[in-house]
Amino acid sequence: MRKYTPKDNVQAKAYYTDRFWVSPRVPQSPVEEGTHFAKVVETLGAQCKEAYIVDGQLVVHIDATENFNVMKTLKEQCGYTQCSEQSAVDYLAQDGEFELFWQLLNIDEAKRIRVTTRIKQGEAIESIEKLYKSANFAERELFDMFGIKVNNHPFLKRILMPDDWEGHPLLKTYPLHGDEFASWYEVDKIFGKEYRDIIGPENRDPAMIDRYDTKRFSRIGYEVPFAADYTDEEQQPVEYSDTFLVDYNKPSKTLDERK
Amino acid sequence: MAQHQVNYASAAGLPIALTSVDKLVNWGRSNSLWPLTYGLACCAIEMMASGASRYDFDRMGTIFRASPRQADVMILAGTLSKKHSEFARRLYDQMTEPKWVISMGSCANTGGMFNTYATVQGVDRIIPVDIYLPGCAPRPETLQYALMMLQKKIRRESADMKKRPIQDLTNQKGPRKARLI
């Protein structure tokens, strides 16, 4: 929960000073002796670089080159028969690395494991599709969204974006509104590049009003015929009524004055 | 015989109604607008509701067709992603003239809340739109109203599809001016 801040007098000051609030880390605890997870860590042996418990789940850090062997051990010896999720996190700006994770589920024990590793940009990862069929689409998405190559994948092709797309949208460096290629994608593809001038750039301002566009906007108070051309008309300043202007800087409570 | 039977001969008239070709053709066109069964996102749910028995599009002569070759209207109901824009345009091209387009919902009109790299910011970037229908999602009544507005629009168009003039409704008193789009 955020700390409560009084929200009266909201006009005068912004009451959210913690806009870029960073949530506290979930506490980590060591793996206890004699539990199921202790056995898993023991089975993995030297492959496990670091292991701890978060939220009742075991988190295992491994070497990126060993992911297939680790997953094989977990599946065949520890009963983790489902790979429910696999993706990456872009820490390129922070650490110059991607964090990859695999979320595994043991149905017999009702336990979950997260296997994580770190790779540099341009490095590839081994496919675990031979162990878990669900990894097929997840790895394609990994490739599509981050550009991480997956070795020995049967069909490594973009899954969400079109095949001829440029860039990998889930990278933190990718702009939300898309780069130049993205913003002209449909125009280039359907009509060709020469139609860019005719169609024009995308309007990214949802509140845009064009006062001279008499086809789409009505000029309330200054009605003109549909599609009339008023581009050379003189700019009329917006009129305000002085009687309705309210001075928001004045304190609203005037009890004292009345007294 | 039944009382409503008309004796044409004794009424000194024949069953003749005078009209123009434009009116007759547009009467036919506007009363059998067949939209393409084509939904893109959540707005399509409202479009389905309009087609179902409670709101009953059929009574307006609006019957959804499964093939673009048989359709007159394309209701772009929902978020058009950039990946799909090519196919939407292909479906539009496959429809036979005369054809009209209703852009349904804020996503189709402007991209709506999806102000992102993957969404087409308004379907009018790739397809000419006749009616923009605001709302997220517009209720079925709104879609029906849009269709009625489209019918009105068709009725005042020329039946000659090469011209497709629209009349200037703001100048009602004088002779009706027709402009080419």
Ligand code: SF4
């Ligand atoms: S306008 Fe709203 S309801 Fe319609 S497709 Fe977009 S998000 Fe869905």
